[in-house]
Amino acid sequence: MGFKIMPKAALPAWIDRLCADYRVVGPKPLHGQYIFGDIHSAEELALDYTTTVLPPKKYLLPPREELLRFEGSNAEPVIEEDAPPTVVLGVHTCDLHAIHLLDRVFEQGYADQHYRAHRENVVLVSIECLKPCSEHSFCKDMGTLSADEGFDLHLTDLGDDYAVDIGSEKGEALLEGLDAVRDATPEDYERVNHVMAEKWPRFPYRLEFDVTELPSLLAVSYHSEHWDELGERCLSCGMCTKVCPTCYCFNVVDEVDFTLSAGKRIRHWDSCQIDEFAVVAGGHNFRPTRAARQRHRFFRKGKYQWEAYGLLGCVGCGRCAQACLVHITPVDTFNELYRRRVLYTARRQEVHT
Amino acid sequence: MSKPRVAFFEFTSCEGCQLTVIDSLQTHIELLDVIEIVQFREAMSEKGEDYQIAFIEGSCSRPGDEPKLREIREQADLVIALGACAHLGGINTIRNWQDQEDVRRYVYGDKADWYETYPARPISAVIPVDAVIPGCPIDRHEFVTIVKQLLQGRMPRIPDYPLCIECKLKENVCVYLRGKVCLGPITRAGCDAICPTYGDGCEGCRGLISNPNIESLKTVLEEHGLSMEEVRAKMTMFLSYQMMELEREAAGNGD
Numbered sequence: 128m129g130f131k132i133m134p135k136a137a138l139p140a141w142i143d144r145l146c147a148d149y150r151v152v153g154p155k156p157l158h159g160q161y162i163f164g165d166i167h168s169a170e171e172l173a174l175d176y177t178t179t180v181l182p183p184k185k186y187l188l189p190p191r192e193e194l195l196r197f198e199g200s201n202a203e204p205v206i207e208e209d210a211p212p213t214v215v216l217g218v219h220t221c222d223l224h225a226i227h228l229l230d231r232v233f234e235q236g237y238a239d240q241h242y243r244a245h246r247e248n249v250v251l252v253s254i255e256c257l258k259p260c261s262e263h264s265f266c267k268d269m270g271t272l273s274a275d276e277g278f279d280l281h282l283t284d285l286g287d288d289y290a291v292d293i294g295s296e297k298g299e300a301l302l303e304g305l306d307a308v309r310d311a312t313p314e315d316y317e318r319v320n321h322v323m324a325e326k327w328p329r330f331p332y333r334l335e336f337d338v339t340e341l342p343s344l345l346a347v348s349y350h351s352e353h354w355d356e357l358g359e360r361c362l363s364c365g366m367c368t369k370v371c372p373t374c375y376c377f378n379v380v381d382e383v384d385f386t387l388s389a390g391k392r393i394r395h396w397d398s399c400q401i402d403e404f405a406v407v408a409g410g411h412n413f414r415p416t417r418a419a420r421q422r423h424r425f426f427r428k429g430k431y432q433w434e435a436y437g438l439l440g441c442v443g444c445g446r447c448a449q450a451c452l453v454h455i456t457p458v459d460t461f462n463e464l465y466r467r468r469v470l471y472t473a474r475r476q477e478v479h480t
Numbered sequence: 481m482s483k484p485r486v487a488f489f490e491f492t493s494c495e496g497c498q499l500t501v502i503d504s505l506q507t508h509i510e511l512l513d514v515i516e517i518v519q520f521r522e523a524m525s526e527k528g529e530d531y532q533i534a535f536i537e538g539s540c541s542r543p544g545d546e547p548k549l550r551e552i553r554e555q556a557d558l559v560i561a562l563g564a565c566a567h568l569g570g571i572n573t574i575r576n577w578q579d580q581e582d583v584r585r586y587v588y589g590d591k592a593d594w595y596e597t598y599p600a601r602p603i604s605a606v607i608p609v610d611a612v613i614p615g616c617p618i619d620r621h622e623f624v625t626i627v628k629q630l631l632q633g634r635m636p637r638i639p640d641y642p643l644c645i646e647c648k649l650k651e652n653v654c655v656y657l658r659g660k661v662c663l664g665p666i667t668r669a670g671c672d673a674i675c676p677t678y679g680d681g682c683e684g685c686r687g688l689i690s691n692p693n694i695e696s697l698k699t700v701l702e703e704h705g706l707s708m709e710e711v712r713a714k715m716t717m718f719l720s721y722q723m724m725e726l727e728r729e730a731a732g733n734g735d
C-alpha cells in the first residue's frame with residue numbers, strides 16, 4: 128500500500144480530533160524520563176522520546192486488572208471488560224514486535240478474553256526510530272529496528288512532515304476527513320528512502336554473533352557457571368521483568384469487601400525473578416536460587432518463546448539493562464555465554480589435533 | 481456470626497500505628513460492624529479482657545514487658561504484631577549496637593538506675609506471633625485488608641517481594657538515578673513505594689524480604705558513593721535486629 132504525507136503542522140488538529148473519539152495515550156516526559164500516559168493535546172506528546180519506563184504493553188495487559196466481580200456464592204460472577212477504544216501513539220518498532228509476540232501468546236489456542244477485549248479496542252500508531260534510544264538498546268541485532276506490519280498506522284519523521292504508512296482499516300479510519308493529509312509523490316518516496324538509508328548506520332550491532340544462533344547457544348549453555356555468577360549479583364528485585372515488553376506472567380487473587388462473600392477477582396503482573404514465584408502448593412520452591420531464576424529468564428527470552436511461538440522473547444529494547452542496579456544485561460549475558468562457548472570449542476579442537 | 485472481640489496493646493513505641501488504626505476506623509467505619517473492640521487505650525476508656533484477637537504495637541525492651549506479653553498470648557487466639565517496632569524491634573533496636581549502660585544514662589540521666597531496660601526485640605522474640613502488619617507506621621489499606629483476611633479465617637498474606645516491584649509499576653524515577661540511595665531491593669513491598677514516590681530512598685521500615693541479597697546491595701551502595709559506615713547506618717535504621725540475627729546465623733554456619 129502506498130503511504131500518505133501529513134504535515135507536522137497538522138498534528139495538533141489531528142490529536143484534537145482523535146481525543147474527541149478515543150482515549151489517546153502516548154509518550155510524555157515525567158521527571159526527566161518518559162512514560163506512556165494520557166494525551167489531551169499535541170503539546171503533551173513527545174514523539175521524539177527516547178524510551179519509556181514501562182512499555183505500551185500496559186494498555187493490553189494492565190499491571191492490575193479487574194477480571195470479574197462476584198456477589199456471594201450463588202450468583203453468577205459478572206465478567207468485567209473495561210476496554211475503552213484507545214489510540215496508542217508513538218509506539219517504537221521494538222514494542223510493536225513485542226506486541227506481536229503477546230498476540231501469539233494470548234490468542235493462540237484458548238484465547239484470553241480480557242487481552243482480546245483490549246487488543247480489539249486498541250489502535251497502534253507506531254513511529255520509526257531514527258537513532259538509538261539508549262546505550263542499552265540492541266534492536267538491530269534482534270531484527271526489530273523496523274516493522275513491515277503489526278501497526279495500524281506507522282509514522283516516519285521527514286522533517287516538516289510525517290510519512291504515514293497505513294497498516295489497517297482501523298488505522299485508515301483515524302485519518303478520515305483530514306484535509307492536510309495527501310498522497311505521497313515520487314519525491315516523498317525518495318525522502319523516505321533517504322531517511323531510512325541514513326538511519327541504518329547510526330545503530331550499532333552489539334551482539335558478537337548472529338541472533339539466529341541464540342537458541343542453540345543457550346541450549347549448550349544450560350550448565351554454564353555464568354548463571355551462578357549472575358545469581359551472586361542479582362538482587363531478585365524483579366525490575367527487569369516489570370519493564371520488559373514481552374514479559375507476561377501474572378497472578379490472580381480475590382479481594383473481598385466487608386460482607387466477606389462479595390468482591391472482585393484481580394489479575395496483576397508477576398515476576399519470575401522474585402523468590403516466591405515458583406512456590407507451589409505445599410511450600411516447595413522449584414526454582415529456589417537466583418542463578419536458576421536468571422537462567423530461566425534468559426532462556427525465556429532466547430529459547431523457550433522461540434520454540435513455543437516462533438518468535439524470540441527479547442526485542443532488544445534495553446529497558447531491563449537500564450533498570451538493573453547491578454548491571455545485568457541481555458547483551459553482556461549472551462555475549463559472555465558466546466565467548467565461553469567459543470573458548471570451549473577452541474580448547475576441544477586443540478585436544479583433538 | 482458474633483463479632484470477634486479485638487484488643488490493642490502497646491509496648492515500646494510512639495503509638496503512631498495505633499493512630500493509623502484510628503484513622504482507618506474513620507475512613508472504613510464498616511470495620512466496626514464486623515469487629516468489636518474491647519480494649520484500645522488510644523481510643524476508649526473501657527477495658528475488656530475477653531479478647532480473641534490482640535494487636536500489639538511496640539517492641540519488647542524491658543524484662544517487665546515479658547509477663548504481660550505472655551498473658552496476652554494466653555488469652556488471645558490470634559496475636560498480630562502491629563507496625564515496625566512489634567514486627568522488627570523498629571528504630572528502638574538502633575541502641576542494640578551500643579553499650580546498654582551508656583544508653584540508659586543518656587536517656588534517663590541521673591535516674592538511670594530506676595529503669596531496667598535491655599536490647600529491644602520484636603514481639604516474636606518473646607511469644608509466637610500469628611501475623612504481622614509491617615511498616616513505620618503501618619499502611620492503613622493493608623491494615624483493612626489484613627483484618628478482612630482474618631475475618632475470613634485466612635492467614636494474612638503480605639508481599640514477600642521487594643519494593644522495587646511497586647516502585648517500577650508507578651514509573652517512579654529510581655532514586656539511584658537522582659544520586660540518592662535506597663533499600664528498596666531488599667525491603668518488603670506493600671507501602672506502594674511511598675518514599676521513592678516522593679523522591680526519597682527507602683529506609684527499610686517494612687523489614688527484609690525472605691532471601692535478600694544484602695552483599696550485592698552493599699556493593700551497589702558503595703558504587704553510589706556510600707562509605708562502609710554510611711552503608712551500615714543505612715542498614716541499621718530499622719533493620720538492626722534482622723541484621724544481627726543474620727550475622728549470628730552466618731557466624732553459626734561458619735563453625
Ligand code: SF4
Pocket residue numbers: 360361362363364365366367368400450451452453454455
Ligand atoms: S533487575 Fe537486575 S538485580 Fe533486579 S532481578 Fe533483574 S537482573 Fe536481578
Ligand code: SF4
Pocket residue numbers: 367370371372373374428440441442443444445446447448457
Ligand atoms: S529482555 Fe530486556 S531488552 Fe529484551 S525485550 Fe525485555 S526488557 Fe527489552
Ligand code: SF4
Pocket residue numbers: 177178219220221222256258259260261264265266267271272273443444445
Ligand atoms: S530499542 Fe530500537 S526500536 Fe526500540 S525504541 Fe530503542 S531504538 Fe527504537
Ligand code: SF4
Pocket residue numbers: 643644645647648652653654655656662663664665673676681682
Ligand atoms: S527507588 Fe528504590 S525501590 Fe524504587 S526502583 Fe530504585 S531502588 Fe527500587
Ligand code: SF4
Pocket residue numbers: 615616643667668671673674675676681682683684685686687
Ligand atoms: S518506602 Fe521503605 S521506608 Fe518508606 S514506608 Fe515503604 S518500606 Fe518504609
